[in-house]
Amino acid sequence: MYRIMKTEILAPTITKLTVEAPLVARKRKAGNFVIVRATPNGERIPLTIVDSDPDKGTIVIIVQAIGKTTHIITEMMEGEFLMDVVGPLGEPTPVSDFGTVVCIGGGVGTAVIYPIAKALKEAGNRVVSIIGARNRDLVILEDEMAAVSDELIVTTDDGSHGKKGFVTDALQEVITGQGKPDAVYAIGPLPMMRAVANVTREPEIRTWVSLNPIMMDGTGMCGACRVTVGNEMKFACVDGPEFDAHEVNFDELIARNRTYAGPEQEAFSAWKNRTETTDCKHL
């Protein structure tokens, strides 16, 4: 059992949790993730480790409520426990001093790009960050990102905060205005990462994306997270989760991620109806 030390609501559906997991905290590097199982009958889901404190033995995860499991986690409170937390998993982010790096976070993907931007900054890069969300309420970690970036651009789809438009528009402006960056890291919804890859392909800018396929064990045993990268089959849990954006078959991954959409919706509806009619602990 893994105690939740602290929770913080970052946006209406997005919660930051500080969790006691000393062995994971000790080993964790930027880009690593954990597999979490919240409840006794729960499923295993991958979540990126946003930050860690080896001295306190804690890790930070940021969760957006989308399905049943993520709703349960975002509603958990300080002092409650996650059933299982295992990690750190995946290959750490390749961090070195490239020169100028653009770090792009879309939606809750900003939680994943934050530790990478921080590590890249510490490695001596000039970091230009672009974070985007649908609207003002969903912009997260703005201060944290500003603190690790030389320049921060915020975009919202509806223009309620920062620039109106998509992260790719801002990226295009950076490329046009400042010249080609040495590398781009982009993390967010798959269509966003695909769009970023399309922007940087032609000017041949080295670009990494962090993929979020369906995962179960996280140790290379189930093959659910297989993705096609450069016409080769890779397991995102052990070979990734970060890959060369220009080599990733996004269309295939988008289709694969819909595999369990039906049952997931069913589980969520059943859970939602239950909590709304019976035991909502916040009432």
Place this chain on the structure above:
Amino acid sequence: MSGNGQQKKEADKKSPDAKAPKRQKVIALKPKERMKIPRHLPNEQDPMERITNFCEVSNGFNIDKAIAEANRCLECNDPVCMKACPVNVDIPAFIQLLYQGDYAGAIRKIRESNYLPAICGRVCPQENLCENSCIVGKKLEPLAIGKMERFLADYEANNGTFTPPPVAAPKGQKVAVVGSGPGGLTVAAELAQMGYGVTIFEALHEAGGVLKYGIPEFRLPKKIVDEEVERVKALGVKIETNVIIGRTLTIDELLGEMGYGAVYIGTGAGSPRFLNIPGENLSGVYSASELLTRINLMKAYKFPEFDTPMKIGRKVVVLGGGDVAMDAVRTSKRLGPEKALLLYRRSREEMPARLEEVHHAEEEGIEFHFLTNPLAIHGDENGWVKAIECQKMRLGEPDEKGRRRPIPIEGSNFTIETDTVVVAIGQSPNPIVQQTTPGLETTKWGTIVVDESGATSRPGIYAGGDISRGGATVIQAVADGKSASRSIDAYLTKIRSEKAGSEKSASKQSAT
């Protein structure tokens, strides 16, 4: 066959100083009478009933059947069944104790050689091992040794009569075991009984390894695995779940700052292989590992009571011919598709799966398509499987393993419409430990190189089961665990005596 007394006399005459100690005969029936008793069959769930649930197929023996079956044993003086068993369980001895009604004594006898009888009584391929060599089997059906073993284990569990075997005085040395599958549990049980402090590190959230995520509930109920794990813990073994060696901790940390004297690696072969044919990444294509882990470990068959889903369509095609393929197709069948098919590129005779399971699968209405090789999987506009393209094969000359090689028949391509494909063509070793342990020698297949004692290229590190063999059986993992625990004991004993020696000389020096 001669009578009991006469047989005894002959044995005396032949070899008064024979190496094998003469076994006392306890079964009252004359051998001729024993040979008249047909092999007993366990009650099984009706095939049409069982494909609607995940309950165990076989109900095993009751007391009457178990004892009646024990009466069939010829009490051979030099039992070949025992030699055929990879861990040399004293089969005639436990059968005699069963015959005498000493069920506690009988299961203790088995546990002297194999600490996991409830598991092995169910999943051991007895028909290729002990039962295959049984002398009764030369003329009639061999003794149902596995079913008797299972009866004794179940009887003990149902009556709560388990008492842990004695544990030797603590030796003051610790051993780390990586993986809680059959091999890891065996090493832990053996070394704990010798007095070592043993901790098992398990990557998943539950102990049991392949017994939990791989083998289906209907062949090996998870309650049985949990009970067996509890019996290992009763010896003082600690189990740390959610620890991935190679990620959370490394082997070198275990041997260094954490103070373990030796490590046993039993991480198994859990990495699924794919065919490398077009369309393998379409939605609706699963590895057998994914299907089985969702159903067995995560209990997706109880969705939505359990959160993990599994999506099986109207027609399932499973590719492969081994035990995992059989488990996958029978599991799929229980999830309610209209049809469940198995495609295998050779013929029935070459299938590596256990005969009992092939037979069970046939009873359950699984359609077998032999000499059929998949070439490509085709998808619909949403990226979901809609058909699998195959080619007919014929058998050619035997390969190096003696199995006849499948050869494609030109122009024989055909298509099977399906919405679910399960790839069950084998698993590779888990690579994480090998990648993160410098100096650990591996083969080109990724397995860890070991000598016959289970020792790897690095002192203090041992390995066995599928991680060194590539793909074997539960009982082979148990056997490897047993021999490795003997080598680990020898290794740590040597270290103790060296330490004692150097302390002695140090104290001598300080005295002078």
